[in-house]
Amino acid sequence: MKHSKIVGGSTAKRVINCPGSVALVDKMPPQPSSSYADEGTLLHDVMAKLVDYGDGADPQEMLGATYKDAVLTQDLLDRKILPALAALDEIDPAGEMTYAVESRVGFGDFLPNVFGSTDLLGIIGDRAVVLDWKFGDGVAVEAKENEQLMFYAAAAARTKATAWAFVDALEVELIIVQPPYIRRWSTTMERINQFEQTLLSAVKASQYDDAPLKVGDHCRWCAAKPICPLMTGAVDRMVKAKIDALPIDQIAHYLDQVPLLEGFIKDLQQLAHGLIEEGQAVPGYKLVNKRATRQWTNEDAAVAFLSSAGVEAWAEPKPISPAVAEKALKKAKIELPADLVVAVSSGSTLVAESDPRPAVVQIGQTLVKALAKLNA
Numbered sequence: 001m002k003h004s005k006i007v008g009g010s011t012a013k014r015v016i017n018c019p020g021s022v023a024l025v026d027k028m029p030p031q032p033s034s035s036y037a038d039e040g041t042l043l044h045d046v047m048a049k050l051v052d053y054g055d056g057a058d059p060q061e062m063l064g065a066t067y068k069d070a071v072l073t074q075d076l077l078d079r080k081i082l083p084a085l086a087a088l089d090e091i092d093p094a095g096e097m098t099y100a101v102e103s104r105v106g107f108g109d110f111l112p113n114v115f116g117s118t119d120l121l122g123i124i125g126d127r128a129v130v131l132d133w134k135f136g137d138g139v140a141v142e143a144k145e146n147e148q149l150m151f152y153a154a155a156a157a158r159t160k161a162t163a164w165a166f167v168d169a170l171e172v173e174l175i176i177v178q179p180p181y182i183r184r185w186s187t188t189m190e191r192i193n194q195f196e197q198t199l200l201s202a203v204k205a206s207q208y209d210d211a212p213l214k215v216g217d218h219c220r221w222c223a224a225k226p227i228c229p230l231m232t233g234a235v236d237r238m239v240k241a242k243i244d245a246l247p248i249d250q251i252a253h254y255l256d257q258v259p260l261l262e263g264f265i266k267d268l269q270q271l272a273h274g275l276i277e278e279g280q281a282v283p284g285y286k287l288v289n290k291r292a293t294r295q296w297t298n299e300d301a302a303v304a305f306l307s308s309a310g311v312e313a314w315a316e317p318k319p320i321s322p323a324v325a326e327k328a329l330k331k332a333k334i335e336l337p338a339d340l341v342v343a344v345s346s347g348s349t350l351v352a353e354s355d356p357r358p359a360v361v362q363i364g365q366t367l368v369k370a371l372a373k374l375n376a
Contacts, residue, residue, distance in 0.1 A: 004106075007203055009116040009132075013147035014218040016202045020211035024224035029274055031223050035069065036136065042067035043080050043135045044119065048101045050085060051120065059085065064317060073317055080135050083179035090182060091175060097122040097129065103162050105155035110196075111203055118152045121165050127186075128169035130156065134178035139220075141176050143185040147195070149174035150187075154196040157189070219260050226268040231260070273350045285350055288357040292343035294322040302340050309334050 006022060007015040014021055046065055050057040059081055065072040072081075091097075099122030106115030122129040130153045134141045143149065153172055156162040166172070172192055176183040205211050215230045225231050272282045296302040299319050306313040306320070311328045313319050320328075322341045329336055348360045 004114045004116065006114055006206070007151075007199070008114075009118075009148040009151045010221070012151040012199060014222055015206060016147060016198055017216055017218045018212070018214045018222075019202050019205035019208075020213040021222055021224055021228070022206035023211060024213075024228055025222065027227065028223045029271070029278075032270070032274060033068070038068045038070040039076075040135050042070040042072060043076065043084075044133055046072055046081055047084055047119070047133055050081070051088070051099075051101050071317060080179050084133055084135075084177050087177045087179070087182045091129070091131070091184075092122075092124060097124045098165075099123075099129070100162065100165075103156065103159075105152060105159040105162055107155055107158050107196075110158060111200060114155075114203065116152060116155060118156060118162075121152075121156055121162055123165045123169060126168055126170040128153070128165045128172045129175060130172065131175040131177060134176055136178075140181070141178055141183070143174045143176045143183040146174055146176065146185070149176070150192055150195040151199065153192045154199070157192065215260065217260075220263055223267065225260075225264045226271045231264050269350050273348070276350070277348075284353050286353055286355070286359040287348040288351050288355060289345035289360055290347050290349050292345045294341050295344050296322065297340055297342050305337065305340060 005026070042065065045067060046062050050059060050062065059077060062072055062081070063074060063077060099120055101120050103118045103121055104115060105118055105121075118130065119133050120129070120131040122131070130149050132149055132152070153166075153174065157166040166189065169189065171186050172189060173184060173186045175185075213228065213230050215228075219225060219228075219231065222228070272285055273287065276282055276285065276287050296319065302322075302325070303313040303319050306325055306329075309329060309332060311320075311325060311332075313325075315321075315324070319325075322336065326336045351357070
């Protein structure tokens with residue numbers, strides 16, 4: 001799903017509320033993908049294929065589909081994919097909707113280089129439909145006045161390949177499908193056009209050196225929190241506050257800021273982690289290996305051994321873990337061969353320099369420096 005660096009569907013709310021964030025985000029290094037983001041991308045890809053295939057699609061045939069380390073399991077299929085498909089039947093019970101999936105939409109000359117990618121666009125009678133899949137469990141996403149969906153509606157109406165959904169539309173329905181929930185809001189093209197003008201003003205404002213900054217719930221996913229002067233100022237004020245002397249209303253205000261400050265701390269740690277991984281020093285901090293977990297050195301060999309020992313080797317879609325296998329073998333007084341198992345760290349974590357664990361050697365950066373010397 002490609003989006004503009006200036007503003008996209010997922011960042012429209014932030015840019016409208018905080019135009020100055022555009023320049024700050026541009027200063028940040030690329031953000032590493034997370035396992036949650038990879039799982040979300042996988043589920044979006046699977047939905048796009050299944051909806052595109054139409055009634056002939058068999059969701060079970062998608063089991064085992066992957067994106068990076070994310071795998072479509074039966075659990076994900078049951079909890080996310082099947083309810084999302086069922087939502088389409090509720091939205092379009094008569095099967096009348098003409099639709100398109102994964103459409104690139106943009107604003108053309110109105111807002112050059114501003115574009116995004118929609119999950120599903122459609123039209124049912126005189127009602128245009130703009131639908132977005134949300135597969136995260138943590139934050140409920142509302143459809144009413146949803147800036148991301150209004151961004152897609154406005155961009156799609158200006159895009160030649162998708163304008164068909166809006167030409168005769170008297171109503172625009174914005175839909176969030178977040179299994180098991182469906183959230184819907186109907187509006188008009190007049191409201192979408194008003195939003196478009198608000199977006200234009202925000203994008204223009206973002207180009208100025210003194211573009212305004214504003215703290216709010218739109219900061220939750222902003223990559224620039226670690227360098228935002230408003231965020232760092234909020235942290236400083238809270239650190240200096242004498243908690244036992246605060247009036248009740250001030251305590252309540254600070255409690256409201258906790259989610260933002262927790263996000264600031266997490267993003268700051270991720271930034272430091274990334275800098276050290278790239279070979280830059282962050283004084284007083286280092287990376288160490290996370291606790292190692294045992295894995296099979298060869299899954300096929302492990303399955304063969306466990307089966308010969310009378311142990312059920314599979315817990316779909318993967319073999320049982322070495323720990324589970326060892327417990328099952330212990331009952332039969334059989335030892336697990338040492339050469340079938342290896343302890344592997346799941347990655348690195350940021351700690352203070354005083355931590356007794358040894359720092360992770362950044363092999364990639366060491367090789368780059370060595371090759372640079374050889375080529376000098």
